[in-house]
Amino acid sequence: MFRTRSDKVSLVMGHVIVTRGIAELPAVFFTAIMEAVRRFDDFTEHNDPHGEHDFGALTVSGERIFWKIDYYKRGTEEGSPDPSNMVLTERVLTVMLAEEY
Template sequence: MLNDTNAAKIRSLNDSFRRSLAFGGTVLLTPGVTSLDIDRQAELLEAVRTFDRFTPDNDPHGEHDFGSIDLVSTRYFFKIDYYDQTGTMGSPDPADPAVTRRVMTIMRADEY
Protein backbone atom coordinates (compact mmCIF):
# COMPACT_ATOMS: atom_id res chain seq x y z
CA MET A 1 0.00 0.00 0.00
CA LEU A 2 1.22 3.47 -0.81
CA ASN A 3 2.12 5.82 1.97
CA ASP A 4 0.15 9.05 2.50
CA THR A 5 2.84 11.19 0.83
CA ASN A 6 2.75 9.09 -2.34
CA ALA A 7 -1.05 9.06 -2.35
CA ALA A 8 -1.08 12.86 -2.03
CA LYS A 9 1.36 13.24 -4.94
CA ILE A 10 -0.62 10.82 -7.10
CA ARG A 11 -3.88 12.57 -6.21
CA SER A 12 -2.43 15.94 -7.16
CA LEU A 13 -1.11 14.65 -10.49
CA ASN A 14 -4.41 12.91 -11.24
CA ASP A 15 -6.45 15.99 -10.37
CA SER A 16 -4.28 18.21 -12.58
CA PHE A 17 -4.57 15.78 -15.49
CA ARG A 18 -8.31 15.25 -15.07
CA ARG A 19 -9.05 18.97 -14.78
CA SER A 20 -7.03 19.84 -17.88
CA LEU A 21 -7.84 16.72 -19.93
CA ALA A 22 -4.58 17.46 -21.71
CA PHE A 23 -1.55 17.92 -19.50
CA GLY A 24 0.07 14.88 -17.96
CA GLY A 25 -1.46 12.06 -19.93
CA THR A 26 -3.65 10.67 -22.68
CA VAL A 27 -7.45 10.54 -22.71
CA LEU A 28 -9.16 7.61 -24.42
CA LEU A 29 -12.86 7.60 -25.28
CA THR A 30 -14.64 4.30 -25.85
CA PRO A 31 -17.13 3.76 -28.70
CA GLY A 32 -20.01 4.33 -26.27
CA VAL A 33 -18.70 7.86 -25.73
CA THR A 34 -17.60 8.67 -29.29
CA SER A 35 -21.05 7.64 -30.56
CA LEU A 36 -22.62 10.48 -28.56
CA ASP A 37 -23.35 13.71 -30.39
CA ILE A 38 -20.63 16.32 -29.96
CA ASP A 39 -22.61 18.45 -27.50
CA ARG A 40 -23.24 15.44 -25.23
CA GLN A 41 -19.55 14.47 -25.46
CA ALA A 42 -18.62 18.00 -24.38
CA GLU A 43 -21.06 17.80 -21.48
CA LEU A 44 -19.56 14.49 -20.35
CA LEU A 45 -15.98 15.77 -20.62
CA GLU A 46 -16.92 18.81 -18.55
CA ALA A 47 -18.49 16.52 -15.93
CA VAL A 48 -15.26 14.50 -15.78
CA ARG A 49 -13.14 17.65 -15.63
CA THR A 50 -15.14 19.09 -12.71
CA PHE A 51 -15.84 15.83 -10.87
CA ASP A 52 -15.28 16.22 -7.12
CA ARG A 53 -17.45 13.56 -5.48
CA PHE A 54 -14.63 11.35 -4.25
CA THR A 55 -15.52 9.26 -1.21
CA PRO A 56 -13.89 6.39 0.66
CA ASP A 57 -16.20 4.04 -1.27
CA ASN A 58 -15.15 5.18 -4.77
CA ASP A 59 -11.64 6.34 -3.84
CA PRO A 60 -10.33 3.99 -1.13
CA HIS A 61 -6.65 4.85 -1.75
CA GLY A 62 -7.19 8.62 -2.00
CA GLU A 63 -5.70 8.85 -5.51
CA HIS A 64 -8.73 10.35 -7.35
CA ASP A 65 -8.25 7.82 -10.15
CA PHE A 66 -11.87 6.72 -10.67
CA GLY A 67 -15.25 8.37 -10.89
CA SER A 68 -18.84 7.57 -11.82
CA ILE A 69 -21.05 10.12 -13.56
CA ASP A 70 -24.74 9.92 -14.42
CA LEU A 71 -25.67 11.90 -17.52
CA VAL A 72 -29.12 11.75 -19.12
CA SER A 73 -30.02 8.43 -17.48
CA THR A 74 -26.74 6.79 -18.48
CA ARG A 75 -23.84 6.00 -16.15
CA TYR A 76 -20.28 6.70 -17.28
CA PHE A 77 -16.96 5.91 -15.63
CA PHE A 78 -13.54 7.48 -15.87
CA LYS A 79 -10.48 5.55 -14.79
CA ILE A 80 -6.85 6.68 -14.69
CA ASP A 81 -4.20 3.99 -15.11
CA TYR A 82 -0.43 4.33 -14.72
CA TYR A 83 2.03 3.05 -17.31
CA ASP A 84 5.75 3.33 -17.81
CA GLN A 85 6.91 5.87 -20.40
CA THR A 86 6.75 3.28 -23.20
CA GLY A 87 3.16 2.38 -22.35
CA THR A 88 3.99 -1.32 -22.25
CA MET A 89 4.15 -1.99 -18.50
CA GLY A 90 2.83 -0.55 -15.27
CA SER A 91 4.59 2.52 -13.92
CA PRO A 92 7.38 1.80 -11.44
CA ASP A 93 6.25 4.86 -9.42
CA PRO A 94 2.90 6.57 -10.19
CA ALA A 95 3.93 9.45 -7.91
CA ASP A 96 6.82 10.32 -10.27
CA PRO A 97 5.68 11.97 -13.53
CA ALA A 98 9.14 11.43 -15.04
CA VAL A 99 8.55 7.67 -15.14
CA THR A 100 4.75 7.59 -15.47
CA ARG A 101 2.40 7.92 -18.41
CA ARG A 102 -1.19 8.48 -17.25
CA VAL A 103 -4.01 7.13 -19.39
CA MET A 104 -7.59 8.07 -18.58
CA THR A 105 -10.35 6.02 -20.16
CA ILE A 106 -13.84 7.50 -20.26
CA MET A 107 -16.55 4.90 -20.94
CA ARG A 108 -20.16 3.96 -20.54
CA ALA A 109 -20.53 1.80 -17.44
CA ASP A 110 -21.84 -1.08 -19.58
CA GLU A 111 -18.54 -1.07 -21.52
CA TYR A 112 -16.51 -1.81 -18.39
Protein backbone atom coordinates in the same frame (compact mmCIF):
# COMPACT_ATOMS: atom_id res chain seq x y z
CA MET B 1 -3.83 17.14 -18.76
CA PHE B 2 -4.87 15.90 -15.35
CA ARG B 3 -5.41 17.58 -12.01
CA THR B 4 -3.19 16.61 -9.12
CA ARG B 5 -4.56 15.65 -5.72
CA SER B 6 -3.49 18.78 -3.88
CA ASP B 7 -5.80 21.63 -2.94
CA LYS B 8 -4.02 23.73 -5.54
CA VAL B 9 -4.88 22.79 -9.09
CA SER B 10 -1.88 21.91 -11.18
CA LEU B 11 -2.00 19.95 -14.38
CA VAL B 12 0.10 17.04 -15.59
CA MET B 13 0.29 15.76 -19.13
CA GLY B 14 -1.48 12.56 -20.11
CA HIS B 15 -3.57 10.84 -22.74
CA VAL B 16 -7.35 10.56 -22.97
CA ILE B 17 -9.06 7.54 -24.48
CA VAL B 18 -12.81 7.35 -25.03
CA THR B 19 -14.62 4.15 -25.90
CA ARG B 20 -16.72 3.70 -29.01
CA GLY B 21 -19.92 4.27 -27.03
CA ILE B 22 -18.71 7.67 -25.85
CA ALA B 23 -17.28 8.64 -29.25
CA GLU B 24 -20.57 7.84 -31.01
CA LEU B 25 -22.68 10.10 -28.79
CA PRO B 26 -23.87 13.42 -30.21
CA ALA B 27 -21.28 16.18 -29.73
CA VAL B 28 -23.36 18.03 -27.13
CA PHE B 29 -23.49 14.91 -24.90
CA PHE B 30 -19.81 14.13 -25.49
CA THR B 31 -18.89 17.65 -24.40
CA ALA B 32 -21.14 17.44 -21.31
CA ILE B 33 -19.61 14.10 -20.31
CA MET B 34 -16.03 15.31 -20.67
CA GLU B 35 -16.83 18.44 -18.66
CA ALA B 36 -18.49 16.33 -15.92
CA VAL B 37 -15.43 14.07 -15.76
CA ARG B 38 -13.15 17.13 -15.58
CA ARG B 39 -15.16 18.59 -12.69
CA PHE B 40 -15.74 15.30 -10.80
CA ASP B 41 -14.81 15.58 -7.13
CA ASP B 42 -17.32 13.32 -5.37
CA PHE B 43 -14.66 11.12 -3.76
CA THR B 44 -15.60 9.30 -0.55
CA GLU B 45 -14.06 6.54 1.58
CA HIS B 46 -16.55 4.18 -0.08
CA ASN B 47 -15.72 4.93 -3.73
CA ASP B 48 -12.07 5.93 -3.21
CA PRO B 49 -10.78 3.88 -0.24
CA HIS B 50 -7.09 4.47 -1.05
CA GLY B 51 -7.48 8.20 -1.75
CA GLU B 52 -6.00 7.87 -5.23
CA HIS B 53 -8.78 9.75 -7.09
CA ASP B 54 -8.22 7.47 -10.10
CA PHE B 55 -11.79 6.27 -10.73
CA GLY B 56 -15.20 7.89 -10.91
CA ALA B 57 -18.78 6.95 -11.72
CA LEU B 58 -21.37 9.56 -12.61
CA THR B 59 -24.56 10.07 -14.58
CA VAL B 60 -24.77 12.63 -17.38
CA SER B 61 -27.98 13.16 -19.36
CA GLY B 62 -29.26 9.78 -18.19
CA GLU B 63 -26.09 7.90 -19.22
CA ARG B 64 -24.04 6.13 -16.52
CA ILE B 65 -20.37 6.95 -17.12
CA PHE B 66 -17.18 5.43 -15.69
CA TRP B 67 -13.74 6.98 -15.91
CA LYS B 68 -10.41 5.56 -14.81
CA ILE B 69 -6.83 6.85 -14.72
CA ASP B 70 -4.07 4.28 -15.21
CA TYR B 71 -0.36 4.86 -14.71
CA TYR B 72 1.97 3.25 -17.24
CA LYS B 73 5.72 2.99 -17.41
CA ARG B 74 6.57 5.51 -20.13
CA GLY B 75 6.61 3.96 -23.60
CA THR B 76 5.22 0.59 -22.48
CA GLU B 77 1.98 -1.12 -21.50
CA GLU B 78 3.41 -2.05 -18.08
CA GLY B 79 2.29 -0.43 -14.87
CA SER B 80 4.56 2.36 -13.67
CA PRO B 81 6.98 1.43 -10.89
CA ASP B 82 6.42 4.90 -9.40
CA PRO B 83 3.19 6.62 -10.52
CA SER B 84 4.18 9.84 -8.74
CA ASN B 85 7.32 10.18 -10.89
CA MET B 86 6.38 12.26 -13.95
CA VAL B 87 9.55 11.26 -15.80
CA LEU B 88 8.80 7.52 -15.55
CA THR B 89 5.02 7.64 -15.85
CA GLU B 90 2.41 8.27 -18.55
CA ARG B 91 -1.14 8.80 -17.32
CA VAL B 92 -4.03 7.49 -19.39
CA LEU B 93 -7.62 8.56 -18.69
CA THR B 94 -10.24 6.19 -20.11
CA VAL B 95 -13.86 7.37 -20.30
CA MET B 96 -16.60 4.82 -21.06
CA LEU B 97 -20.28 4.08 -20.79
CA ALA B 98 -20.86 1.86 -17.75
CA GLU B 99 -22.40 -0.78 -20.03
CA GLU B 100 -19.07 -1.04 -21.88
CA TYR B 101 -17.20 -2.10 -18.73
